[in-house]
Each structure stands twice: as structure tokens, then as C-alpha cells.
Amino acid sequence: MTRQEKDCLACGRTIQWRRKWAKNWDQVKWCSNRCRRQKVRPVDQQLGEAIEQLLESPEASKSICPSEAAKSVDPLNWRELLEPARSAARRLVTAGTHEITQKGQIVDPSRARGPFRIRRATSLA
Ligand SMILES: [Zn+2]
Numbered sequence: 001m002t003r004q005e006k007d008c009l010a011c012g013r014t015i016q017w018r019r020k021w022a023k024n025w026d027q028v029k030w031c032s033n034r035c036r037r038q039k040v041r042p043v044d045q046q047l048g049e050a051i052e053q054l055l056e057s058p059e060a061s062k063s064i065c066p067s068e069a070a071k072s073v074d075p076l077n078w079r080e081l082l083e084p085a086r087s088a089a090r091r092l093v094t095a096g097t098h099e100i101t102q103k104g105q106i107v108d109p110s111r112a113r114g115p116f117r118i119r120r121a122t123s124l125a
Contacts, residue, residue: 002014008032010039011032012110013091013109041084047085050072050073050085051098053089055120066089080091094101098118100118100119122124
């Protein structure tokens with residue numbers, strides 16, 4: 001029996017092993033019904049790309065707020081994209097290319113509550 005953790009493919013949060021998944025843990029990809037229904041939509045993909053682009057441009061500050069990616073994807077309805085942008089940020093963290101911070105400290109994407117910023121990974125974990 002393997003008890004371990006994996007990352008939700010949609011929101012990037014850690015999925016904790018549960019007994020009901022004992023038989024099909026390998027197939028578990030989503031942390032919740034909500035994530036399973038939503039998966040990664042084209043707009044979610046776009047948000048991830050927006051974060052990467054914003055962090056690439058030379059004049060970019062060292063880190064950005066996910067809302068900046070939401071605004072660049074949809075300047076009018078960006079508020080609706082705020083949570084998806086936070087999910088996109090968490091996915092980049094699980095990919096190992098980026099890290100999220102609060103008050104300048106690297107934080108665990110699954111546990112971070114409240115606003116956070118994202119930057120390119122500075123340390124090779
Ligand atoms: Zn999820």
C-alpha cells in the first residue's frame with residue numbers, strides 16, 4: 001500500500017492520500033470534484049503563459065502578483081480569473097520552474113492563504 005502525496009493537475013494543491021483511493025491512487029489526478037470538472041481550460045493555460053511572459057520581460061520586477069497575469073489575459077473581467085491565475089501559479093510551482101512568496105518568504109502553494117506573489121525559482125530544490 002502506498003501512501004504518498006501528489007499534486008492536483010488543475011489547481012496545483014497537494015492531494016493527500018485517502019483510503020477510498022487505495023485501489024486507484026495511480027489514476028487520481030484531481031484534488032476535488034471541482035478540479036475534475038474544470039480541469040485545465042485553454043484560459044488556464046493562457047494564464048500560466050502570461051505569468052511566464054510577465055516574468056520574462058526585462059522591465060519586470062522580480063516577482064508578480066497573479067492578478068497581473070489575470071489582467072493581461074482579460075483586462076475587463078480579470079477578477080473572474082484571479083483564482084484561476086492563482087491555480088496557474090501553483091501549477092508552475094509544481095512544475096519546479098517557479099516559486100511563490102509571501103512577505104518575501106517562499107511558501108508552500110498548498111498552504112498559502114491570502115495574497116501571494118510568484119517569481120522564477122531562485123533555488124534548485
Ligand atoms: Zn485541485
